[in-house]
Amino acid sequence: MITTDPVHGVPCFLDLGAPDVQAAAAFYGSVLGWEYEAMQGGEEMEGAEDMEGGMFRKDGKVVAGLGKLTEEGARSAWMIYYNVTDADATTQAVEKAGGTVRTAPRDLGEWGRMAQLSDPLGGQFAIWQPGTDGGVELVDAPGALSWTELYTSDPEAAKKFYGDVFGWSYSDMELPGGGGAYSLITPADLPEERMQGGIMGLSKEDLALAGGKPYWHPVFDVEDCDAAVAQVTGNGGSVQMGPEDAEGVGRLAVCVDPAGADFVVLTPVKS
Known part of the structure; x- marks a missing residue:
């Protein structure tokens, strides 16, 4: 299970790059019951x-x-951040393991230090060395992150890369x-x-959302998977798979928001 315990290599934050911020806020508010709080610029972070x-x-x-999604040619997608004790050392480990640096480590005021990276096949992720901000405040509960998944055409290579970088076991x-x-x-x-997530092998043809490259996506806990899916489709999104029951896991569906960002909704099996 995912927790807010700040351990090296665990998911600690996620954000969405969207072409229309207000439309995305309305969509996820309907699907997950989220409230959107716009950033107040100025004093808290330089450039905010x-x-x-x-x-x-x-x-x-x-x-x-x-x-706001500003990178030219980039698709709207969720970015998952992993907690690290040293952003610079982890960035060096990524390069040594064959990955690439998209955004070099930089400070975000007193909040923390971050970098955006890619694995050797192009799967994008980010790292966060916390300062005053440890990341998300609610996980593993309805309307919050409960799991992360990587879809990749080479799961064995992915396991080695992320194992070398974060020390994960499988x-x-x-x-x-x-x-x-x-x-x-x-x-580690x-x-x-x-356990915090999974790696699943798919053909490049099945990775069409990212042009054949691997991609991470979040799994959100919901009280009623079918009701959440109805909100997805009723608010301009679509469903790639489900809803369906997964033995020992729960009822889930793979969804895509109106701008093309993918995510999963899951009503877990009650223990």
Whole structure:
């Protein structure tokens, strides 16, 4: 399970780059019950007054960020940030393991230090060395992040890369119907109860959302998967898969928002 415990290599934040910030805020408000709080520029972070975006909250707690998609040619997508003890050292580890640096480590005021990176096949992720801001305040609860997934055409290469960078360990489970293996991710030096995500192998043709490149996406806990899917389709989004029941996991659906960013909604099995 994902927690807010700031351990190296665990998901600690996520944000969405959207072409229309207000439209994205309305969509996720309908689907996940989020409230959007626009950033107040000026004193808190240098350059904030020039940025369009803010934070999503659920029950008053930060669950994600939202910003204007400004990179030319980039697709709207969720970016997952992983907690690190040293952003510069982790960036060097990424380069040594064959990854690339998209945004070099930089300070965001007193909040923390971040960098945006890619794995050797182009899967994008980010790292966060916390200062005064540790990241999201609510996880593993309805309307919050509960899991992360990487879809990639080379799962073995991905496992080696992220293992070298973050020290992750893995356990594989066979997918039903001969669908291959799904690799469960556990952070370094933590028990399997702290599994935080999975790696799934797909063909490049099945990675069309990212032009054949790997991509990470978030899984959000919801109280009623079918009701959440109805909100997705009723507000201009679409469904790639589901809703369907996954034994031992829960009821889930792979969704795409109106701007093309993918995510999963999951009503977990009650323990």
